[in-house]
Amino acid sequence: MTKGFLFIAVLSVLMITSCDNPASIELKNPSFIEGEEITNRIDIALIYRYKCSICHGEKGISIIDGAPNLISTQLSVEEKIAVILNGRGTMPPQKDVLDMPTIRGLAVFIDSFK
Numbered sequence: 001m002t003k004g005f006l007f008i009a010v011l012s013v014l015m016i017t018s019c020d021n022p023a024s025i026e027l028k029n030p031s032f033i034e035g036e037e038i039t040n041r042i043d044i045a046l047i048y049r050y051k052c053s054i055c056h057g058e059k060g061i062s063i064i065d066g067a068p069n070l071i072s073t074q075l076s077v078e079e080k081i082a083v084i085l086n087g088r089g090t091m092p093p094q095k096d097v098l099d100m101p102t103i104r105g106l107a108v109f110i111d112s113f114k
């Protein structure tokens with residue numbers, strides 16, 4: 001009983017402190033991203049350009065060997081979020097770099113290439 005409570009307490013502290021990541025890119029209007037809706041597309045598009053287009057291309061047509069064309073990805077939003085969070089192969093993980101609304105925003109943004 002106490003162990004379970006302690007676990008949840010530690011988890012909550014971790015979750016709260018992990019939001020305070022100085023390396024994450026600050027969005028001008030993070031509150032404008034709600035669920036799967038992106039209203040601050042310009043911020044997300046900029047982040048995509050800086051952090052993703054060097055491999056995946058500006059419009060999702062890859063420019064390096066091994067990086068899939070995001071224009072034709074078959075992954076769901078949740079699956080894309082998992083890849084962006086944890087990385088895969090030579091793709092660098094973003095979980096310590098970008099915050100969750102941004103990562104979700106990117107996953108939804110990729111669908112707009114189709």
Ligand code: HEC
Binds near residue numbers: 051053054075106
């Ligand atoms: C250093 C190059 C590189 C960068 C930068 C990069 N990726 Fe990737 N990405 C890859 C490679 C390579 C794969 C395939 C990994 C594998 O399957 O081995 C991949 C896979 C993916 C996939 C899975 C696609 C599929 O259909 O399986 C998604 C989604 C994705 N990247 C999104 C992003 C986003 C969003 C960013 C920016 C935050 C990003 N990537 C930055 C190289 C990169």
